[in-house]
Amino acid sequence: MIDVDQLRVRFGDNEVVKGVSFQVPAGDSFGIVGESGSGKSTVLRALSGLNNAWTGHIAINGEAVGPRRDRAFFRKVQMVFQDPYGSLHPRQTIDRILSEPLLVHGIGEIERRIERALAEVALPAAVRFRYPHQLSGGQRQRVAIARALIAEPEVLLLDEPTSALDVSVQAEILNLLADLREQRKLTYILVSHNLAVVAHLCPRVGVMIGGQMVEQLSADDLRGGHTRHPHTAELRSLSVGLEEVP
Amino acid sequence: MLVDIQNLRIAFETRTSVFEAVRGVSLNIGTEKLGIVGESGSGKSLTARALMRLLPTNARVTADRLTFDGVDILKADERAMLRIRGKRAGFILQDPKYSLNPVMTIGRQVTEAWRTHKGGGRKEAKEAAIDLLAQVRIREPRRVYDLYPHEVSGGMGQRIMIAMMLAPDPQLLIADEPTSALDATVQAEILRLMEDLVSQRGMGLLLISHDLPLVSHFCDRVAVMYAGRVVEELAAGDLSKAQHPYTRGLLNCLPSLIHPKPRLPVLNRDEAWLKS
Numbered sequence: 001m002i003d004v005d006q007l008r009v010r011f012g013d014n015e016v017v018k019g020v021s022f023q024v025p026a027g028d029s030f031g032i033v034g035e036s037g038s039g040k041s042t043v044l045r046a047l048s049g050l051n052n053a054w055t056g057h058i059a060i061n062g063e064a065v066g067p068r069r070d071r072a073f074f075r076k077v078q079m080v081f082q083d084p085y086g087s088l089h090p091r092q093t094i095d096r097i098l099s100e101p102l103l104v105h106g107i108g109e110i111e112r113r114i115e116r117a118l119a120e121v122a123l124p125a126a127v128r129f130r131y132p133h134q135l136s137g138g139q140r141q142r143v144a145i146a147r148a149l150i151a152e153p154e155v156l157l158l159d160e161p162t163s164a165l166d167v168s169v170q171a172e173i174l175n176l177l178a179d180l181r182e183q184r185k186l187t188y189i190l191v192s193h194n195l196a197v198v199a200h201l202c203p204r205v206g207v208m209i210g211g212q213m214v215e216q217l218s219a220d221d222l223r224g225g226h227t228r229h230p231h232t233a234e235l236r237s238l239s240v241g242l243e244e245v246p
Numbered sequence: 247m248l249v250d251i252q253n254l255r256i257a258f259e260t261r262t263s264v265f266e267a268v269r270g271v272s273l274n275i276g277t278e279k280l281g282i283v284g285e286s287g288s289g290k291s292l293t294a295r296a297l298m299r300l301l302p303t304n305a306r307v308t309a310d311r312l313t314f315d316g317v318d319i320l321k322a323d324e325r326a327m328l329r330i331r332g333k334r335a336g337f338i339l340q341d342p343k344y345s346l347n348p349v350m351t352i353g354r355q356v357t358e359a360w361r362t363h364k365g366g367g368r369k370e371a372k373e374a375a376i377d378l379l380a381q382v383r384i385r386e387p388r389r390v391y392d393l394y395p396h397e398v399s400g401g402m403g404q405r406i407m408i409a410m411m412l413a414p415d416p417q418l419l420i421a422d423e424p425t426s427a428l429d430a431t432v433q434a435e436i437l438r439l440m441e442d443l444v445s446q447r448g449m450g451l452l453l454i455s456h457d458l459p460l461v462s463h464f465c466d467r468v469a470v471m472y473a474g475r476v477v478e479e480l481a482a483g484d485l486s487k488a489q490h491p492y493t494r495g496l497l498n499c500l501p502s503l504i505h506p507k508p509r510l511p512v513l514n515r516d517e518a519w520l521k522s
Contacts, residue, residue, distance in 0.1 A: 035429040036400075137286070164283040166456060171499035171510035178509070193430060200501035200510070224504055238430045239503050242459050 001026035001187050002047075002155065007056040009042050017042050018211040019056070023238075026061075026202075029181065029188040031202030033195055033235065038208040040191045041159055047189065048079045048157050060155065078148035082160035085142035088132040094118075094143055095128045101151040117146040121176060138169035142176070149180065156181075158190045162197060167173050174200060186224075195239040198221055207232045248418055248450045249275040249297060252311035256474075258304055268292050269474035274420070279444060279451040281461035281482070283496075284471035287400050290454045293471075294420050298331050315417060336411030340423040342403030345356045346395040352379075353391035356410050363414030378409040382439060408440065411436035418450040426455070437464045458485070458496050470496070473520050492519055 003224035
């Protein structure tokens, strides 16, 4: 479904993604973990078409995509960002925010689709004519997910979708993402620094450091500590160390 | 007792209504490490700010008792507060990017903190600043002294903040989400550093965070706040024996690396929690 081969991204003289390769089968979820500056978000931005200064090979559904994308691509691939405060237009109502992708892609039945999109992410219908500042952080992230799903994409790129949220809200959003993937047969790529979150949603995980993906392993191997690269082991031991409640 | 808070209430008045954000919090802090945990909006940061009298002007603060080392914060004049803020109680905030002055070198900022509270000559202050930077385990303190904040990493920035706060030898360190903006590897280092310094110097620590497991690792006691109240206070080691459904809910809804859960339990907020 998604095939990334030898992806390189350079900002000036500084190469921040140094030949990253991975594959994600349709309907599967792939997680990318790493610390800030490891290049994990940059990989996602190159995939989504937000950054076109990359070299290498990216194919989605067997079709190679270049740095410039057509409209059909953006219908197929959507993204959810970390900060729901920053990713929703502050002066547009939720109705306007959700109709935009439909207008862009020329999809009809706007009325019905918005109602359904809100119901799917478990938001009350009354939210439709509110502004983002009138919603809580968790509700805003639900709106961002609804916006990403309204054009019926096949792939959802998730960049730290829960790290700005409280843990109780994080649980709700992670459950929602798991349900939606099940119902709609979506393919996810999830970027996060939180190993527990990534392992919860993704059966396969790639570990990045210094622009390289140094290890790819199954979530079960990660949980069990069957790691090969020392950085994976380090991240794992920190995560496990904090998890154990005294 | 270093800090004594009895029945603290903080309310915000708007044109039409009064919103009570902190509703009767009582806490004591001695020479120990106390963690306050809660979600956004639970009033944890307001409680700490009330102690330093750093609340916005439209906040109405009342308390049966609010004292820092015997000084009544509600009645103290501004000069008395200046002797407490920074000097006897240091405040570390979430993101060093916003707490450090971007157009001053790190050395100047640390020396300024030292000279404001201790006086002394320029040379003496410089040596003291370099010593402080070394104490927070910055490897090349002399080189870092001449750098600007944008030239250092987030973890280093937070070490520098800690160095500045330690300059006047405070009795209490208040850290409000000190590591939320940092990577997991750096997070652990910074917390361990704070823990060591607090124990070595015999200070009190008030650590505010939304991360319950994290806090329980670095504190002696944990107070869990919900909707402006402390719903449960317990020794950090007894967290697994927590009684309140909110505390238990917070622990259960975390995804776990070692104990996978097919579906995360969701917190069902009970109306009764608001009252008790």
